[in-house]
Amino acid sequence: MTCTIHLPDYPVLLGPLSETLPAWLQQKKYSRIFVIADANALAHWNNTALLPGTEMYVVPCPPASEHAGGAERLKNLDTCALIWNAMQQARLDRQALVVNLGGGVVGDMGGFCAATFKRGVDFIQIPTTLLAMTDAAIGGKLGIDFNGIKNALGVFRNPQAVFADPVFLETLPARELRSGFAEVIKHALIGDYELWEKIQKTTPEALSPGSMTADAWTEILEPSIAVKAQIVTLDPHEHGIRALLNFGHTVGHAVESYFLETDEPLTHGEAVAIGMVCEGLLSTETETILRIFGRRPMPESIFPKLWERMQHDKKNTSGAVRIAVPGTEPFSLQILELSREEAFRRLKLYDSFDSFEF
Numbered sequence: 001m002t003c004t005i006h007l008p009d010y011p012v013l014l015g016p017l018s019e020t021l022p023a024w025l026q027q028k029k030y031s032r033i034f035v036i037a038d039a040n041a042l043a044h045w046n047n048t049a050l051l052p053g054t055e056m057y058v059v060p061c062p063p064a065s066e067h068a069g070g071a072e073r074l075k076n077l078d079t080c081a082l083i084w085n086a087m088q089q090a091r092l093d094r095q096a097l098v099v100n101l102g103g104g105v106v107g108d109m110g111g112f113c114a115a116t117f118k119r120g121v122d123f124i125q126i127p128t129t130l131l132a133m134t135d136a137a138i139g140g141k142l143g144i145d146f147n148g149i150k151n152a153l154g155v156f157r158n159p160q161a162v163f164a165d166p167v168f169l170e171t172l173p174a175r176e177l178r179s180g181f182a183e184v185i186k187h188a189l190i191g192d193y194e195l196w197e198k199i200q201k202t203t204p205e206a207l208s209p210g211s212m213t214a215d216a217w218t219e220i221l222e223p224s225i226a227v228k229a230q231i232v233t234l235d236p237h238e239h240g241i242r243a244l245l246n247f248g249h250t251v252g253h254a255v256e257s258y259f260l261e262t263d264e265p266l267t268h269g270e271a272v273a274i275g276m277v278c279e280g281l282l283s284t285e286t287e288t289i290l291r292i293f294g295r296r297p298m299p300e301s302i303f304p305k306l307w308e309r310m311q312h313d314k315k316n317t318s319g320a321v322r323i324a325v326p327g328t329e330p331f332s333l334q335i336l337e338l339s340r341e342e343a344f345r346r347l348k349l350y351d352s353f354d355s356f357e358f
């Protein structure tokens with residue numbers, strides 16, 4: 001099954017790469033093709049068949065199961081220098097095409113390298129994680145971490161196309177699948193109630209590698225990508241409604257950065273799931289989210305540290321912590337101010353829910 005979601009500047013082609021990529025390339029005239037690939041995404045990639053004669057730089061990302069967020073440590077200027085060097089060695093000119101094959105780390109960093117090489121060469125995104133397919137590859141935000149600050153350097157620049165092939169999800173560990181699923185849940189809650197109905201029927205077991213067919217994934221990916229596509233089309237540079245994509249992320253980022261410093265870090269999606277429960281506080285949604293994600297115990301002693309981190313959120317103005325939550329209609333945004341007391345009340349409520357702990 002293949003389908004296309006059209007954004008104003010580029011298409012998202014969903015389906016087997018062998019059916020989408022060669023046909024798209026045939027209409028283009030690139031001088032050279034250069035692939036930047038995540039080492040763990042190569043199992044389903046046949047360079048010779050899909051893009052004969054191309055050069056490749058493989059980013060040595062640690063396998064997903066080894067350490068949550070392990071590849072993030074490579075999303076920096078040092079790796080960019082290696083990539084730019086390989087691009088120069090391959091003698092890429094401005095008529096070249098860069099192909100980013102990997103999760104959000106390779107997509108953000110490879111796109112940034114392409115957007116800055118010789119003042120910008122065309123690039124396409126081939127996302128290979130659920131999070132990258134439904135979220136990171138769409139919307140033109142590119143960048144790297146710098147001095148310990150996530151996404152501190154970057155640009156907005158759209159790809160020429162995005163190719164999402166669910167076959168890559170077959171090798172993605174369950175924890176990464178679940179992590180990406182948090183963004184699918186977020187997209188459903190902010191813009192697509194039909195998708196939400198489908199999600200409510202999803203069992204945690206379905207989110208293990210190989211349990212869902214490519215067609216079943218396509219049925220979830222298409223509406224989820226469409227929500228992200230609609231929002232970034234309405235607000236490409238994050239001046240208004242795009243804040244809705246931040247639902248669950250104010251609390252989520254605080255929780256993610258706190259647990260990153262412990263022996264048991266959380267994935268981004270696990271933290272966002274906690275964030276959506278605390279920020280949304282709606283009973284049916286909470287039940288579904290906890291059924292899929294379980295509950296991470298959060299003792300009251302860590303609340304002040306989480307509050308401190310929430311204060312660094314980019315939506316804040318003059319010291320108040322602001323959260324972006326869905327309004328009553330699809331694609332409607334509410335910005336709420338969160339006091340310290342209210343934040344603590346919500347975290348305490350989360351910790352009191354009856355669900356299995358992870």
Ligand SMILES: NC(=O)c1ccc[n+]([C@@H]2O[C@H](COP(=O)([O-])OP(=O)(O)OC[C@H]3O[C@@H](n4cnc5c(N)ncnc54)[C@H](O)[C@@H]3O)[C@@H](O)[C@H]2O)c1
Binds near residue numbers: 268
């Ligand atoms: N640009 C945006 O709008 C945007 C939005 C959301 C997130 N992001 C960024 O995305 C990044 C997170 O992305 P992610 O969750 O994809 O993480 P990731 O890129 O680190 O990938 C997760 C892990 O899965 C491995 N992997 C990738 N594809 C695989 C496959 N098919 N099979 C097996 N393993 C595979 C990777 O090597 C890595 O170990 C963060 O850096 C975040 O800042 C960007």
